Amino acid sequence: MTTSTRGTKVPAVLVLEDGRIFRGRAYGAVGETFGEAVFSTGMTGYQETLTDPSYHRQVVVMTAPHVGNTGINDEDPESGRIWVSGYVVRDPARVPSNWRSRRTLDDELAAQGVVGISGVDTRALTRHLRERGAMRVGIFSGEAVADDAALLAKVQAAPQMKGADLAAEVATKEPYVVPAIGEKKFTVAAVDLGIKGMTPHRMAERGIEVHVLPATATAEDVYAVNPDGVFFSNGPGDPATADGPVSVMQAVLARRTPLFGICFGNQILGRALGFGTYKLKYGHRGINQPVQDRTTGKVEVTAHNHGFAVDAPLDTVSDTPYGRAEVSHVCLNDNVVEGLQLLDQPAFSVQYHPEAAAGPHDAAYLFDRFVSLMEAERA
Numbered sequence: 284m285t286t287s288t289r290g291t292k293v294p295a296v297l298v299l300e301d302g303r304i305f306r307g308r309a310y311g312a313v314g315e316t317f318g319e320a321v322f323s324t325g326m327t328g329y330q331e332t333l334t335d336p337s338y339h340r341q342v343v344v345m346t347a348p349h350v351g352n353t354g355i356n357d358e359d360p361e362s363g364r365i366w367v368s369g370y371v372v373r374d375p376a377r378v379p380s381n382w383r384s385r386r387t388l389d390d391e392l393a394a395q396g397v398v399g400i401s402g403v404d405t406r407a408l409t410r411h412l413r414e415r416g417a418m419r420v421g422i423f424s425g426e427a428v429a430d431d432a433a434l435l436a437k438v439q440a441a442p443q444m445k446g447a448d449l450a451a452e453v454a455t456k457e458p459y460v461v462p463a464i465g466e467k468k469f470t471v472a473a474v475d476l477g478i479k480g481m482t483p484h485r486m487a488e489r490g491i492e493v494h495v496l497p498a499t500a501t502a503e504d505v506y507a508v509n510p511d512g513v514f515f516s517n518g519p520g521d522p523a524t525a526d527g528p529v530s531v532m533q534a535v536l537a538r539r540t541p542l543f544g545i546c547f548g549n550q551i552l553g554r555a556l557g558f559g560t561y562k563l564k565y566g567h568r569g570i571n572q573p574v575q576d577r578t579t580g581k582v583e584v585t586a587h588n589h590g591f592a593v594d595a596p597l598d599t600v601s602d603t604p605y606g607r608a609e610v611s612h613v614c615l616n617d618n619v620v621e622g623l624q625l626l627d628q629p630a631f632s633v634q635y636h637p638e639a640a641a642g643p644h645d646a647a648y649l650f651d652r653f654v655s656l657m658e659a660e661r662a
């Protein structure tokens with residue numbers, strides 16, 4: 284039996300690894316938790332955020348001041364559970380209101396054992412993270428509260444995000460198939476590094492039968508499903524650790540099979556081509572990030588969740604072992620690489636989320652681009 288902290292006054296404290304402290308009230312489960320403190324600027328879509336496996340080991344600070352207004356429904360989750368390791372809000376909804384709502388966000392966090400804190404000045408916290416960069420954090424409530432120095436020592440002993448190899452912790456252990464909706468046109472092998480439910484769905488809507496494979500899938504596993512195309516998903520952790528998926532992708536590139544990657548998948552394509560990856564100061568998280576598709580010049584408003592990025596030259600075509608490659612998409616806020624494409628074979632990827640269930644849907648055309656690559660290959 285879980286209890287809601289809604290309306291109660293259990294004190295909670297948020298401790299950043301640089302010693303900055305915010306005090307508030309327990310929200311969701313009471314206890315302690317650790318992770319990397321990051322902020323998300325989405326005004327809506329908190330269910331999709333909470334259940335995105337890429338948020339594993341991250342404590343998400345919501346910049347929207349009122350969270351929980353539409354409660355929790357059974358349709359919007361991106362996976363079978365909440366993955367954020369902690370949740371920080373300013374004012375939780377006192378009474379959720381939506382025709383689909385089944386329970387409160389507070390109760391859902393508590394039921395899933397996710398420790399959160401409310402009543403925090405999330406503007407001040409976000410400005411701090413923008414100044415100093417994403418960093419480790421702990422949230423403590425109930426019996427976990429101790430003197431500040433002891434809590435800080437615990438935060439400083441928690442694992443870092445840099446160097447974290449997390450995909451296998453969140454990905455499916457067993458392969459499964461998402462059937463095409465309507466007539467089946469293509470088969471895609473999707474390497475699950477933390478895939479969101481909407482991604483195979485967006486493919487299924489386009490007549491693709493998606494074979495979702497575990498993060499540890501080998502090139503033989505990928506080709507065993509006789510794919511028309513191969514997909515590498517989003518996922519948590521530092522792409523510098525993803526040597527296994529990088530070598531599987533290199534095998535796919537060597538066979539020139541149509542290839543598409545999203546987010547972690549983009550970072551893996553970057554590495555497969557010989558580019559580096561690096562940790563951003565505070566990352567991109569939210570559903571209002573402007574990206575330019577340099578192949579068309581069009582600007583799209585997009586959903587992001589990434590703390591790392593590919594280090595590739597923006598204005599020159601690069602020679603790689605798999606032919607020429609270029610940066611296809613760039614973030615207009617900070618010129619971070621948001622997409623890569625090969626010029627001599629059918630492979631591309633984006634750093635952001637065309638599947639974005641909470642919207643915006645400007646980037647949905649990328650799934651059509653993947654379909655066109657598979658059609659061209661077949662013709």
Ligand SMILES: NC(=O)CC[C@H](N)C(=O)O
Pocket residue numbers: 337516517518519520521522545546547548588589590591592
């Ligand atoms: N959503 C993702 O796939 C994130 C990729 C990677 N873990 C990052 O933080 O950059």
